[in-house]
Structures are given as structure tokens and as C-alpha cells.
Amino acid sequence: MIIWILMMLDAISFASLSFVHFHLISNTAILLYAGFYLIVKFFIFKDILSALDLISGIYMILVFFFVFSSFFYYFILAWFGYKFLSMFVPLS
Numbered sequence: 001m002i003i004w005i006l007m008m009l010d011a012i013s014f015a016s017l018s019f020v021h022f023h024l025i026s027n028t029a030i031l032l033y034a035g036f037y038l039i040v041k042f043f044i045f046k047d048i049l050s051a052l053d054l055i056s057g058i059y060m061i062l063v064f065f066f067v068f069s070s071f072f073y074y075f076i077l078a079w080f081g082y083k084f085l086s087m088f089v090p091l092s
Contacts, residue, residue, distance in 0.1 A: 006041070007087055014076070021063075027064055035060030037057070042057070
């Protein structure tokens, strides 16, 4: 159950970053909360793959304070795509 909650929060985080990246919404506080969520999740799990969450969270906070979009968004897209795909496709 907790995995589904974390996955839903990841989806909300990525959606908020995507909306700001493509200028569908202006900079909102949910982007800041999503960035802090990903950083806290890194410190809870302390995993190598969670380090990518840390990087994503820092990027979201930077986008919140300094409104910009960069090619780095597509690396985060690939990371979240991998996470969502691995959630729904069994590997064994």
C-alpha cells in the first residue's frame, strides 16, 4: 500500500514539473513541496537510485525559485518513466 502512495506522490511531482516546464501553469508551491518530498525520500531510503530522486528534487526547487527550463528535464523524464514502468511491469 505504501508503494502505491509513494508512486502517486511521484506522479504528482513529475506532473507539476512537466506543467511548469511546458508553461501550462505558472510556478506553484506544489513544485516546491514536490522537490522537498523527493529530497526527504532520499534521506529516508538512502539508496543509490534515491540519489536520482535527490537530484530531481534539487532541480525542482531550482525551477521553483529561478523559473527556467533545461534539457535536464528529459533526464528526469527518463528516470520517472523507468520508475513508473518498473512499477507496472514485473521483471521476473
